[in-house]
Amino acid sequence: MTSAAEVSAPYGSGAAAQATPTAPRKRVRIHHLQDLKDRGEPWPMLTAYDMYTAELFDEAGIPVLLVGDSAANNVYGHETSLPVTVDELLPLVRSVTRAARHSLVVADLPFGSYQVSVEQAVTTAVRFMKEGLAHAVKLEGGRRFAPHIEAIVAAGIPVMAHIGFTPQSEHQLGGYRVQGRDAAADAVRADAAAVQEAGAFAVVLEMVTAEVAKQVTHELRIPTIGIGAGPDCDAQVLVWQDMAGLRRGRAPKFVKRYADLAGVLGGAATAFADEVRNRQFPGPEHSFH
Numbered sequence: 001m002t003s004a005a006e007v008s009a010p011y012g013s014g015a016a017a018q019a020t021p022t023a024p025r026k027r028v029r030i031h032h033l034q035d036l037k038d039r040g041e042p043w044p045m046l047t048a049y050d051m052y053t054a055e056l057f058d059e060a061g062i063p064v065l066l067v068g069d070s071a072a073n074n075v076y077g078h079e080t081s082l083p084v085t086v087d088e089l090l091p092l093v094r095s096v097t098r099a100a101r102h103s104l105v106v107a108d109l110p111f112g113s114y115q116v117s118v119e120q121a122v123t124t125a126v127r128f129m130k131e132g133l134a135h136a137v138k139l140e141g142g143r144r145f146a147p148h149i150e151a152i153v154a155a156g157i158p159v160m161a162h163i164g165f166t167p168q169s170e171h172q173l174g175g176y177r178v179q180g181r182d183a184a185a186d187a188v189r190a191d192a193a194a195v196q197e198a199g200a201f202a203v204v205l206e207m208v209t210a211e212v213a214k215q216v217t218h219e220l221r222i223p224t225i226g227i228g229a230g231p232d233c234d235a236q237v238l239v240w241q242d243m244a245g246l247r248r249g250r251a252p253k254f255v256k257r258y259a260d261l262a263g264v265l266g267g268a269a270t271a272f273a274d275e276v277r278n279r280q281f282p283g284p285e286h287s288f289h
């Protein structure tokens with residue numbers, strides 16, 4: 001195990017970061033995330049799909065940004081994550097990697113871009129690294145995707161796994177359902193062990209019971225990242241529009257809203273519209289003569 005003194009963790013210690021607020025930080029590396037687990041310090045992850053959010057979350061000290069296939073829902077307006085394509089996600093990944101100076105950027109492989117074969121998985125992962133300039137890729141699946149993970153890792157690409165509720169399989173899983181209850185706990189534990197053995201550097205646990213997530217977190221060497229998986233995971237991830245209250249309507253139980261962006265942005269648009277209609281905007285200070 002590496003001692004804290006040897007580790008130049010960009011976001012490793014809140015105290016050190018505050019002591020030197022203007023010190024240039026380095027790019028987060030996967031071993032930093034492992035160090036945080038080994039020190040028992042939980043870390044945050046957020047989705048990002050564009051440059052302004054990537055820049056803000058990077059500056060807020062979010063060590064990992066995920067360009068999720070949830071862009072299907074939260075950018076492109078689909079009902080599920082299934083329809084989004086590699087060609088639709090690649091430009092989003094590029095905009096996030098351009099803007100994020102410190103955060104590790106993970107590109108989510110979309111449905112159909114890696115399930116066909118191990119070869120297809122490597123080819124798609126390479127595209128996200130080469131064309132998207134991502135730092136790692138993520139894919140959904142446990143034991144059955146160990147060969148895919150292994151082959152991508154063999155190509156030199158870090159892989160984040162994703163088990164439990166895997167939205168790309170929602171039609172097979174029978175909708176949005178908590179995984180790992182009762183007998184299914186052993187299936188989640190076996191998937192977790194398999195993706196670690198295959199070489200994944202971290203694993204997302206989505207909608208598994210807090211009890212199973214706690215057990216898996218203790219059983220694995222690599223960090224677990226929870227979404228609806230209770231407080232004992234090594235890290236926590238949320239979709240940013242859920243976290244910031246931009247998405248309206250009923251949110252999943254695991255979401256906490258830290259802002260009311262829908263209110264702020266809606267209010268700004270309404271104020272602008274009113275001022276144009278009242279001839280209050282543009283004023284003399286906004287005009288050229």
Ligand SMILES: Nc1nc(=O)c2c([nH]1)NC[C@@H]1CN(c3ccc(C(=O)N[C@@H](CCC(=O)O)C(=O)O)cc3)CN21
Pocket residue numbers: 069070073074081167176177178239241242247251252253254
């Ligand atoms: N905006 C957004 N947030 C997400 O968390 C998210 C996406 N989009 N798109 C891709 C997947 C889909 N996810 C979802 C979507 C809905 C539920 C949901 O409705 N859950 C209910 C039922 C759970 C149950 O009781 O079985 C809940 O109340 O949490 C969960 C995960 C997570 N991901």
Ligand SMILES: CC(C)C(=O)C(=O)O
Pocket residue numbers: 047066067068069070071108162204227237238239
């Ligand atoms: C919710 C996270 C883990 C995800 O896979 C996504 O946003 O696509």
Ligand SMILES: [Mg+2]
Pocket residue numbers: 068069070108
């Ligand atoms: Mg995803």
